[in-house]
Amino acid sequence: MQDTTSRRTAERLSPEGAADGDPPRAATSESxxxxxxxxxxxxxxxxxxxHAINIFLTATVMPSVVTDIGGLDVYAWATTLFVVASILAAAMTAKLLRGLGPRGAYLVAALFFGSGTLISALAPSMPVMLVGRSIQGIGGGFLYALAYAVTRIVLPQPLWGRAIGLISATFGVATLIGPAIGGVFAEYGAWRAAFWSLLPFVALFSLLAATKLPGKSATSGETAPIAWLQLILLAAAVLVVSASSLSTDRLLNIAGLAVAILLTALIGxxxxxxxxxxxxKGSFSLSSPLGVVYLTIALLMMAMQPDIFVPYLLQTLHGQSPVLAGxxxxxxxxxxxxxxxxxVRLRRGDGGRLILAGLLLVLVGIVLFxxxxxxxxxxxLLIVTPVGVALFLMGFGIGMAWPCLVTRVYQYAPEAEQDVASGGMTTVQLFAGALGAATGGMIANLAGFADPGGAVGATSAAFWLAAGSAVAPALAIILVLRIAHLAAGKANRAEAPAT
Known part of the structure:
Protein backbone atom coordinates (compact mmCIF):
# COMPACT_ATOMS: atom_id res chain seq x y z
CA MET A 1 0.00 0.00 0.00
CA GLN A 2 2.81 2.39 0.87
CA ASP A 3 4.57 1.75 -2.45
CA THR A 4 1.32 2.38 -4.34
CA THR A 5 0.70 5.60 -2.47
CA SER A 6 4.26 6.79 -3.06
CA ARG A 7 4.03 5.99 -6.75
CA ARG A 8 0.73 7.87 -7.12
CA THR A 9 2.13 10.78 -5.17
CA ALA A 10 5.14 10.91 -7.44
CA GLU A 11 2.87 10.85 -10.49
CA ARG A 12 0.72 13.61 -9.03
CA LEU A 13 3.71 15.79 -8.16
CA SER A 14 5.46 15.34 -11.49
CA PRO A 15 5.10 18.18 -14.00
CA GLU A 16 2.27 17.62 -16.40
CA GLY A 17 3.08 15.68 -19.51
CA ALA A 18 6.72 15.05 -18.59
CA ALA A 19 7.99 11.56 -19.12
CA ASP A 20 11.07 10.31 -17.32
CA GLY A 21 14.05 12.28 -18.56
CA ASP A 22 11.97 14.78 -20.53
CA PRO A 23 11.92 18.48 -19.65
CA PRO A 24 8.71 19.49 -17.89
CA ARG A 25 6.12 21.40 -19.83
CA ALA A 26 4.63 24.54 -18.33
CA ALA A 27 1.06 24.29 -17.17
CA THR A 28 -1.33 26.31 -19.31
CA SER A 29 -4.99 27.18 -19.27
CA GLU A 30 -5.34 25.00 -22.35
CA SER A 31 -3.97 21.96 -20.50
CA HIS A 51 -23.16 25.76 -3.61
CA ALA A 52 -22.47 29.43 -4.33
CA ILE A 53 -25.58 30.13 -6.42
CA ASN A 54 -27.70 28.51 -3.73
CA ILE A 55 -26.23 30.81 -1.06
CA PHE A 56 -27.03 34.03 -2.90
CA LEU A 57 -30.29 32.80 -4.46
CA THR A 58 -31.63 31.85 -1.02
CA ALA A 59 -30.57 35.15 0.53
CA THR A 60 -32.58 36.94 -2.17
CA VAL A 61 -35.82 34.93 -1.79
CA MET A 62 -35.87 34.60 2.02
CA PRO A 63 -38.00 37.77 2.49
CA SER A 64 -40.62 36.13 0.25
CA VAL A 65 -40.32 32.91 2.24
CA VAL A 66 -41.17 34.53 5.59
CA THR A 67 -43.99 36.48 3.99
CA ASP A 68 -45.54 33.21 2.83
CA ILE A 69 -44.86 30.71 5.63
CA GLY A 70 -43.90 33.00 8.53
CA GLY A 71 -40.89 32.64 10.80
CA LEU A 72 -39.58 36.20 10.85
CA ASP A 73 -38.40 35.68 14.44
CA VAL A 74 -35.99 32.93 13.27
CA TYR A 75 -35.18 34.53 9.91
CA ALA A 76 -31.44 34.67 10.52
CA TRP A 77 -31.26 31.03 11.58
CA ALA A 78 -31.89 29.90 8.00
CA THR A 79 -28.40 31.20 7.27
CA THR A 80 -26.85 30.37 10.64
CA LEU A 81 -27.76 26.68 10.51
CA PHE A 82 -26.67 26.45 6.89
CA VAL A 83 -23.25 27.87 7.79
CA VAL A 84 -22.83 25.62 10.84
CA ALA A 85 -23.76 22.54 8.81
CA SER A 86 -21.35 23.57 6.03
CA ILE A 87 -18.47 23.98 8.48
CA LEU A 88 -19.11 20.60 10.08
CA ALA A 89 -19.35 18.92 6.67
CA ALA A 90 -16.11 20.54 5.52
CA ALA A 91 -14.40 19.23 8.65
CA MET A 92 -15.58 15.69 7.82
CA THR A 93 -14.62 15.80 4.14
CA ALA A 94 -11.35 13.92 4.70
CA LYS A 95 -13.18 10.94 6.18
CA LEU A 96 -15.74 10.95 3.38
CA LEU A 97 -13.07 11.10 0.70
CA ARG A 98 -10.94 8.39 2.27
CA GLY A 99 -13.89 6.08 2.66
CA LEU A 100 -15.59 6.52 -0.70
CA GLY A 101 -13.10 8.08 -3.10
CA PRO A 102 -13.86 11.15 -5.29
CA ARG A 103 -16.86 9.66 -7.11
CA GLY A 104 -18.63 8.32 -4.04
CA ALA A 105 -17.86 11.44 -1.99
CA TYR A 106 -19.33 13.74 -4.62
CA LEU A 107 -22.45 11.59 -4.98
CA VAL A 108 -23.03 11.71 -1.21
CA ALA A 109 -22.57 15.50 -1.31
CA ALA A 110 -25.07 15.81 -4.17
CA LEU A 111 -27.54 13.58 -2.30
CA PHE A 112 -27.44 15.79 0.79
CA PHE A 113 -27.62 18.98 -1.27
CA GLY A 114 -30.49 17.75 -3.43
CA SER A 115 -32.46 16.37 -0.46
CA GLY A 116 -32.11 19.63 1.44
CA THR A 117 -33.17 21.60 -1.63
CA LEU A 118 -36.25 19.42 -2.08
CA ILE A 119 -37.27 19.79 1.58
CA SER A 120 -36.82 23.56 1.34
CA ALA A 121 -38.94 23.73 -1.82
CA LEU A 122 -41.78 21.80 -0.13
CA ALA A 123 -41.48 23.44 3.32
CA PRO A 124 -44.94 24.30 4.75
CA SER A 125 -43.43 26.13 7.74
CA MET A 126 -40.19 27.74 8.87
CA PRO A 127 -39.11 24.83 11.14
CA VAL A 128 -39.24 22.52 8.11
CA MET A 129 -37.35 25.11 6.08
CA LEU A 130 -34.63 25.18 8.75
CA VAL A 131 -34.30 21.38 8.50
CA GLY A 132 -33.97 21.64 4.74
CA ARG A 133 -31.41 24.43 4.98
CA SER A 134 -29.34 22.41 7.47
CA ILE A 135 -29.26 19.39 5.13
CA GLN A 136 -28.44 21.70 2.24
CA GLY A 137 -25.58 23.09 4.31
CA ILE A 138 -24.10 19.62 4.78
CA GLY A 139 -24.17 19.03 1.04
CA GLY A 140 -22.85 22.49 0.27
CA GLY A 141 -19.98 22.13 2.73
CA PHE A 142 -19.00 18.82 1.18
CA LEU A 143 -19.20 20.24 -2.37
CA TYR A 144 -17.01 23.23 -1.52
CA ALA A 145 -14.40 21.32 0.47
CA LEU A 146 -14.23 18.46 -2.04
CA ALA A 147 -13.35 20.89 -4.83
CA TYR A 148 -10.05 21.68 -3.08
CA ALA A 149 -9.45 18.15 -1.81
CA VAL A 150 -10.06 16.39 -5.14
CA THR A 151 -8.00 18.93 -7.09
CA ARG A 152 -4.78 17.45 -5.75
CA ILE A 153 -5.98 13.91 -6.54
CA VAL A 154 -7.17 14.23 -10.14
CA LEU A 155 -4.91 17.00 -11.47
CA PRO A 156 -1.11 17.22 -11.75
CA GLN A 157 0.63 19.66 -9.42
CA PRO A 158 1.46 22.31 -12.06
CA LEU A 159 -2.28 22.78 -12.62
CA TRP A 160 -3.26 23.14 -8.95
CA GLY A 161 -2.86 26.90 -8.89
CA ARG A 162 -4.91 27.35 -12.07
CA ALA A 163 -7.62 24.97 -10.86
CA ILE A 164 -7.87 26.79 -7.54
CA GLY A 165 -8.03 30.08 -9.42
CA LEU A 166 -10.86 28.70 -11.55
CA ILE A 167 -12.74 27.53 -8.45
CA SER A 168 -12.41 30.98 -6.87
CA ALA A 169 -13.44 32.71 -10.10
CA THR A 170 -16.59 30.63 -10.48
CA PHE A 171 -17.59 31.43 -6.91
CA GLY A 172 -17.24 35.12 -7.74
CA VAL A 173 -19.37 34.82 -10.87
CA ALA A 174 -22.03 32.98 -8.87
CA THR A 175 -22.41 36.02 -6.61
CA LEU A 176 -23.86 37.83 -9.62
CA ILE A 177 -25.93 34.97 -11.03
CA GLY A 178 -27.49 33.92 -7.70
CA PRO A 179 -29.09 37.28 -6.78
CA ALA A 180 -30.23 37.82 -10.37
CA ILE A 181 -32.02 34.46 -10.53
CA GLY A 182 -33.40 34.83 -7.03
CA GLY A 183 -34.61 38.33 -7.82
CA VAL A 184 -36.70 37.10 -10.74
CA PHE A 185 -38.40 34.44 -8.61
CA ALA A 186 -38.85 36.83 -5.68
CA GLU A 187 -40.45 39.47 -7.88
CA TYR A 188 -43.22 37.03 -8.82
CA GLY A 189 -43.48 35.54 -5.33
CA ALA A 190 -42.34 32.14 -6.67
CA TRP A 191 -39.75 31.36 -4.02
CA ARG A 192 -40.47 27.62 -4.16
CA ALA A 193 -39.63 27.63 -7.86
CA ALA A 194 -36.22 29.08 -6.96
CA PHE A 195 -35.38 25.91 -5.04
CA TRP A 196 -36.99 23.66 -7.68
CA SER A 197 -34.80 25.29 -10.35
CA LEU A 198 -31.67 23.92 -8.67
CA LEU A 199 -32.71 20.26 -8.78
CA PRO A 200 -32.17 19.60 -12.53
CA PHE A 201 -28.63 20.92 -12.17
CA VAL A 202 -28.06 18.70 -9.13
CA ALA A 203 -29.13 15.73 -11.27
CA LEU A 204 -26.81 16.70 -14.13
CA PHE A 205 -23.94 17.22 -11.74
CA SER A 206 -24.56 13.83 -10.14
CA LEU A 207 -24.48 12.19 -13.59
CA LEU A 208 -21.16 13.90 -14.37
CA ALA A 209 -19.66 12.79 -11.06
CA ALA A 210 -20.91 9.22 -11.43
CA THR A 211 -19.56 8.75 -14.94
CA LYS A 212 -16.39 10.83 -15.07
CA LEU A 213 -14.77 11.06 -11.63
CA PRO A 214 -12.43 8.28 -10.45
CA GLY A 215 -13.96 5.81 -8.06
CA LYS A 216 -10.84 5.44 -5.94
CA SER A 217 -7.76 7.39 -4.91
CA ALA A 218 -4.58 6.40 -3.11
CA THR A 219 -6.37 6.68 0.24
CA SER A 220 -9.74 5.18 -0.75
CA GLY A 221 -10.98 2.56 1.67
CA GLU A 222 -8.83 3.83 4.52
CA THR A 223 -10.54 4.76 7.75
CA ALA A 224 -10.24 8.25 9.19
CA PRO A 225 -11.26 8.90 12.81
CA ILE A 226 -13.67 11.75 13.47
CA ALA A 227 -12.58 14.53 15.82
CA TRP A 228 -15.86 14.59 17.74
CA LEU A 229 -14.68 16.84 20.58
CA GLN A 230 -13.25 19.44 18.21
CA LEU A 231 -16.37 19.32 16.03
CA ILE A 232 -18.63 19.94 19.04
CA LEU A 233 -16.46 22.85 20.17
CA LEU A 234 -16.40 24.24 16.62
CA ALA A 235 -20.19 24.04 16.24
CA ALA A 236 -20.66 25.63 19.66
CA ALA A 237 -18.32 28.51 18.78
CA VAL A 238 -20.17 29.28 15.54
CA LEU A 239 -23.61 29.01 17.16
CA VAL A 240 -22.63 31.22 20.11
CA VAL A 241 -21.03 33.94 18.01
CA SER A 242 -23.86 33.87 15.45
CA ALA A 243 -26.63 33.94 18.06
CA SER A 244 -25.03 36.74 20.07
CA SER A 245 -24.49 38.85 16.94
CA LEU A 246 -28.26 38.91 16.38
CA SER A 247 -28.79 40.78 19.65
CA THR A 248 -28.68 44.56 20.00
CA ASP A 249 -27.27 44.15 23.53
CA ARG A 250 -23.64 45.24 23.36
CA LEU A 251 -22.58 43.24 26.39
CA LEU A 252 -24.10 40.11 24.87
CA ASN A 253 -22.25 40.80 21.61
CA ILE A 254 -18.92 41.06 23.43
CA ALA A 255 -19.64 38.03 25.63
CA GLY A 256 -20.54 35.90 22.61
CA LEU A 257 -17.33 36.85 20.81
CA ALA A 258 -15.27 36.15 23.94
CA VAL A 259 -16.85 32.72 24.38
CA ALA A 260 -16.22 31.91 20.70
CA ILE A 261 -12.54 32.84 21.05
CA LEU A 262 -12.27 30.71 24.20
CA LEU A 263 -13.86 27.74 22.43
CA THR A 264 -11.45 28.20 19.51
CA ALA A 265 -8.53 28.12 21.93
CA LEU A 266 -9.92 24.91 23.42
CA ILE A 267 -10.03 23.40 19.92
CA GLY A 268 -6.34 24.19 19.52
CA LYS A 281 -0.14 18.94 12.78
CA GLY A 282 1.32 22.40 13.26
CA SER A 283 -1.86 24.23 12.25
CA PHE A 284 -2.23 25.93 15.64
CA SER A 285 1.42 26.94 15.95
CA LEU A 286 2.88 30.22 14.70
CA SER A 287 6.29 28.54 14.57
CA SER A 288 4.94 26.35 11.76
CA PRO A 289 4.59 27.70 8.19
CA LEU A 290 1.30 25.80 7.88
CA GLY A 291 -0.10 27.45 11.00
CA VAL A 292 0.86 30.87 9.68
CA VAL A 293 -0.79 30.18 6.31
CA TYR A 294 -4.05 29.06 7.94
CA LEU A 295 -4.10 32.16 10.14
CA THR A 296 -3.45 34.36 7.08
CA ILE A 297 -6.44 32.76 5.33
CA ALA A 298 -8.57 33.40 8.43
CA LEU A 299 -7.51 37.05 8.58
CA LEU A 300 -8.33 37.57 4.90
CA MET A 301 -11.83 36.22 5.48
CA MET A 302 -12.29 38.48 8.49
CA ALA A 303 -11.14 41.50 6.45
CA MET A 304 -14.32 41.15 4.35
CA GLN A 305 -16.61 42.09 7.26
CA PRO A 306 -17.67 45.55 5.88
CA ASP A 307 -19.16 43.86 2.79
CA ILE A 308 -22.35 42.72 4.54
CA PHE A 309 -23.14 46.33 5.53
CA VAL A 310 -22.45 47.89 2.10
CA PRO A 311 -26.04 47.84 0.75
CA TYR A 312 -27.45 49.49 3.87
CA LEU A 313 -24.67 52.09 4.10
CA LEU A 314 -25.00 53.04 0.42
CA GLN A 315 -28.77 53.46 0.69
CA THR A 316 -28.63 55.38 3.96
CA LEU A 317 -25.59 57.58 3.35
CA HIS A 318 -25.48 57.94 -0.43
CA GLY A 319 -29.07 57.63 -1.60
CA GLN A 320 -28.49 54.59 -3.78
CA SER A 321 -31.38 52.34 -4.81
CA PRO A 322 -31.49 48.78 -3.43
CA VAL A 323 -30.55 47.38 -6.84
CA LEU A 324 -27.53 49.65 -7.29
CA ALA A 325 -26.47 49.12 -3.68
CA GLY A 326 -26.61 45.37 -4.23
CA VAL A 344 -2.88 32.69 -12.25
CA ARG A 345 -1.27 34.67 -15.08
CA LEU A 346 1.33 36.55 -13.04
CA ARG A 347 2.47 33.90 -10.58
CA ARG A 348 6.17 33.14 -10.52
CA GLY A 349 7.86 30.81 -8.07
CA ASP A 350 5.99 30.25 -4.80
CA GLY A 351 3.81 33.35 -5.26
CA GLY A 352 5.11 35.10 -2.16
CA ARG A 353 5.17 38.51 -3.86
CA LEU A 354 1.59 38.09 -5.09
CA ILE A 355 0.41 37.27 -1.58
CA LEU A 356 2.11 40.38 -0.19
CA ALA A 357 0.81 42.56 -3.04
CA GLY A 358 -2.70 41.21 -2.53
CA LEU A 359 -2.66 41.99 1.18
CA LEU A 360 -1.45 45.52 0.51
CA LEU A 361 -4.30 46.04 -1.99
CA VAL A 362 -6.80 44.80 0.59
CA LEU A 363 -5.40 47.28 3.11
CA VAL A 364 -5.54 50.14 0.59
CA GLY A 365 -9.13 49.24 -0.27
CA ILE A 366 -10.18 49.24 3.39
CA VAL A 367 -8.53 52.64 3.93
CA LEU A 368 -10.40 54.08 0.92
CA PHE A 369 -13.62 52.59 2.30
CA LEU A 381 -19.66 60.42 -8.21
CA LEU A 382 -16.68 61.94 -6.40
CA ILE A 383 -17.76 60.00 -3.31
CA VAL A 384 -19.41 56.78 -4.54
CA THR A 385 -16.78 56.06 -7.21
CA PRO A 386 -13.95 55.73 -4.66
CA VAL A 387 -16.26 53.52 -2.59
CA GLY A 388 -16.70 51.23 -5.59
CA VAL A 389 -12.95 51.24 -6.21
CA ALA A 390 -12.35 50.37 -2.56
CA LEU A 391 -14.66 47.36 -2.69
CA PHE A 392 -13.11 46.14 -5.94
CA LEU A 393 -9.58 46.50 -4.55
CA MET A 394 -10.46 44.55 -1.43
CA GLY A 395 -11.79 41.67 -3.52
CA PHE A 396 -8.96 41.92 -6.04
CA GLY A 397 -6.35 41.69 -3.31
CA ILE A 398 -7.95 38.62 -1.74
CA GLY A 399 -8.31 36.97 -5.15
CA MET A 400 -4.68 37.67 -5.99
CA ALA A 401 -3.41 36.08 -2.79
CA TRP A 402 -5.88 33.19 -2.56
CA PRO A 403 -4.51 30.62 -5.07
CA CYS A 404 -0.99 31.08 -3.72
CA LEU A 405 -2.15 30.59 -0.12
CA VAL A 406 -4.14 27.45 -0.98
CA THR A 407 -1.23 25.83 -2.82
CA ARG A 408 0.99 26.64 0.18
CA VAL A 409 -1.37 24.65 2.38
CA TYR A 410 -0.72 21.66 0.11
CA GLN A 411 3.00 22.40 0.16
CA TYR A 412 3.41 22.68 3.94
CA ALA A 413 0.98 19.96 5.05
CA PRO A 414 2.49 16.51 5.73
CA GLU A 415 1.90 14.09 2.87
CA ALA A 416 -0.11 11.76 5.11
CA GLU A 417 -2.47 14.61 6.07
CA GLN A 418 -3.11 16.21 2.67
CA ASP A 419 -6.81 15.32 2.71
CA VAL A 420 -7.17 16.71 6.24
CA ALA A 421 -5.41 19.90 5.09
CA SER A 422 -7.83 20.33 2.18
CA GLY A 423 -10.95 19.97 4.30
CA GLY A 424 -9.38 22.08 7.02
CA MET A 425 -8.83 24.92 4.58
CA THR A 426 -12.57 25.21 3.92
CA THR A 427 -13.31 24.81 7.64
CA VAL A 428 -10.99 27.71 8.46
CA GLN A 429 -12.44 29.84 5.68
CA LEU A 430 -16.07 29.34 6.70
CA PHE A 431 -15.39 29.63 10.42
CA ALA A 432 -13.38 32.83 9.96
CA GLY A 433 -16.13 34.24 7.76
CA ALA A 434 -18.74 33.56 10.47
CA LEU A 435 -16.47 35.03 13.13
CA GLY A 436 -15.76 38.07 10.95
CA ALA A 437 -19.44 38.71 10.30
CA ALA A 438 -20.20 38.50 14.02
CA THR A 439 -17.27 40.77 14.85
CA GLY A 440 -18.45 43.26 12.22
CA GLY A 441 -21.92 43.23 13.74
CA MET A 442 -20.47 43.86 17.17
CA ILE A 443 -18.33 46.76 15.93
CA ALA A 444 -21.27 48.29 14.08
CA ASN A 445 -23.54 48.04 17.12
CA LEU A 446 -20.91 49.55 19.41
CA ALA A 447 -20.48 52.38 16.88
CA GLY A 448 -24.17 53.25 16.97
CA PHE A 449 -25.46 51.34 13.94
CA ALA A 450 -28.78 50.62 15.69
CA ASP A 451 -28.68 53.29 18.39
CA PRO A 452 -28.87 56.15 17.43
CA GLY A 453 -29.12 54.55 13.97
CA GLY A 454 -29.99 56.52 10.83
CA ALA A 455 -27.36 58.51 8.99
CA VAL A 456 -25.48 59.37 12.19
CA GLY A 457 -25.17 55.74 13.22
CA ALA A 458 -24.31 54.64 9.70
CA THR A 459 -21.52 57.21 9.43
CA SER A 460 -19.96 56.09 12.69
CA ALA A 461 -20.39 52.41 11.84
CA ALA A 462 -18.77 52.81 8.41
CA PHE A 463 -15.67 54.40 9.90
CA TRP A 464 -15.20 51.91 12.72
CA LEU A 465 -15.92 48.93 10.48
CA ALA A 466 -13.07 50.06 8.26
CA ALA A 467 -10.80 50.68 11.24
CA GLY A 468 -11.52 47.23 12.66
CA SER A 469 -11.14 45.50 9.31
CA ALA A 470 -7.79 47.16 8.60
CA VAL A 471 -6.25 45.26 11.51
CA ALA A 472 -6.71 41.94 9.67
CA PRO A 473 -4.60 42.61 6.52
CA ALA A 474 -2.03 44.50 8.58
CA LEU A 475 -1.50 41.44 10.78
CA ALA A 476 -1.57 39.19 7.71
CA ILE A 477 1.28 41.17 6.12
CA ILE A 478 3.38 40.53 9.22
CA LEU A 479 2.48 36.84 9.03
CA VAL A 480 3.46 36.57 5.36
CA LEU A 481 6.86 38.02 6.16
CA ARG A 482 7.10 35.44 8.94
CA ILE A 483 6.27 32.65 6.47
CA ALA A 484 9.19 33.78 4.31
CA HIS A 485 11.48 33.77 7.35
CA LEU A 486 10.34 30.31 8.47
CA ALA A 487 10.63 28.87 4.97
CA ALA A 488 14.12 30.33 4.53
CA GLY A 489 15.22 28.89 7.87
CA LYS A 490 13.86 25.48 6.95
CA ALA A 491 15.66 25.57 3.60
CA ASN A 492 18.94 26.57 5.24
CA ARG A 493 18.67 23.71 7.74
CA ALA A 494 17.97 21.27 4.93
CA GLU A 495 21.04 22.44 2.99
CA ALA A 496 23.34 22.46 6.02
CA PRO A 497 25.91 19.61 5.90
CA ALA A 498 25.40 16.86 8.44
CA THR A 499 27.86 16.88 11.33
Missing part, protein backbone atom coordinates in the same frame (compact mmCIF):
# COMPACT_ATOMS: atom_id res chain seq x y z
CA UNK A 32 -6.45 22.54 -17.68
CA UNK A 33 -9.39 22.56 -20.08
CA UNK A 34 -8.28 19.76 -22.38
CA UNK A 35 -9.00 16.05 -22.25
CA UNK A 36 -9.67 14.43 -18.90
CA UNK A 37 -8.40 17.53 -17.08
CA UNK A 38 -11.22 19.57 -18.61
CA UNK A 39 -13.82 17.08 -17.40
CA UNK A 40 -12.35 17.11 -13.91
CA UNK A 41 -12.26 20.91 -13.90
CA UNK A 42 -15.94 21.00 -14.91
CA UNK A 43 -16.86 18.64 -12.08
CA UNK A 44 -14.87 20.55 -9.46
CA UNK A 45 -16.25 23.94 -10.45
CA UNK A 46 -19.77 22.58 -11.00
CA UNK A 47 -20.11 21.64 -7.35
CA UNK A 48 -18.86 25.04 -6.23
CA UNK A 49 -21.25 26.83 -8.58
CA UNK A 50 -24.21 24.89 -7.16
CA UNK A 269 -5.59 22.59 22.86
CA UNK A 270 -7.63 19.49 21.99
CA UNK A 271 -5.77 19.15 18.68
CA UNK A 272 -2.41 18.71 20.43
CA UNK A 273 -1.58 15.06 20.36
CA UNK A 274 -5.10 14.08 19.30
CA UNK A 275 -5.50 10.94 17.24
CA UNK A 276 -8.38 12.46 15.31
CA UNK A 277 -7.67 15.95 14.00
CA UNK A 278 -9.56 18.77 12.30
CA UNK A 279 -6.36 20.27 10.91
CA UNK A 280 -2.89 18.85 10.19
CA UNK A 327 -24.42 45.54 -7.29
CA UNK A 328 -21.97 47.80 -5.49
CA UNK A 329 -21.68 45.05 -2.88
CA UNK A 330 -21.00 42.58 -5.70
CA UNK A 331 -17.91 44.58 -6.73
CA UNK A 332 -15.90 42.77 -4.07
CA UNK A 333 -16.83 39.42 -5.62
CA UNK A 334 -15.96 40.72 -9.09
CA UNK A 335 -12.65 41.97 -7.76
CA UNK A 336 -11.97 38.54 -6.25
CA UNK A 337 -12.61 36.91 -9.64
CA UNK A 338 -10.38 39.40 -11.46
CA UNK A 339 -7.65 39.10 -8.83
CA UNK A 340 -7.67 35.33 -9.10
CA UNK A 341 -7.35 35.49 -12.88
CA UNK A 342 -4.42 37.90 -12.53
CA UNK A 343 -2.75 35.69 -9.94
CA UNK A 370 -12.99 54.24 5.68
CA UNK A 371 -12.29 57.62 4.08
CA UNK A 372 -15.19 57.87 1.60
CA UNK A 373 -18.02 55.62 2.82
CA UNK A 374 -18.71 57.65 6.02
CA UNK A 375 -19.06 60.90 4.02
CA UNK A 376 -22.78 61.51 3.51
CA UNK A 377 -23.68 62.46 -0.04
CA UNK A 378 -26.56 62.49 -2.48
CA UNK A 379 -24.80 59.95 -4.66
CA UNK A 380 -22.08 62.28 -5.94
Missing amino acids: LFSGANGIYAAALTGGVVL RAERGAGARLLP YFAALMALGWTAGTASS GVFMPVKSDGA
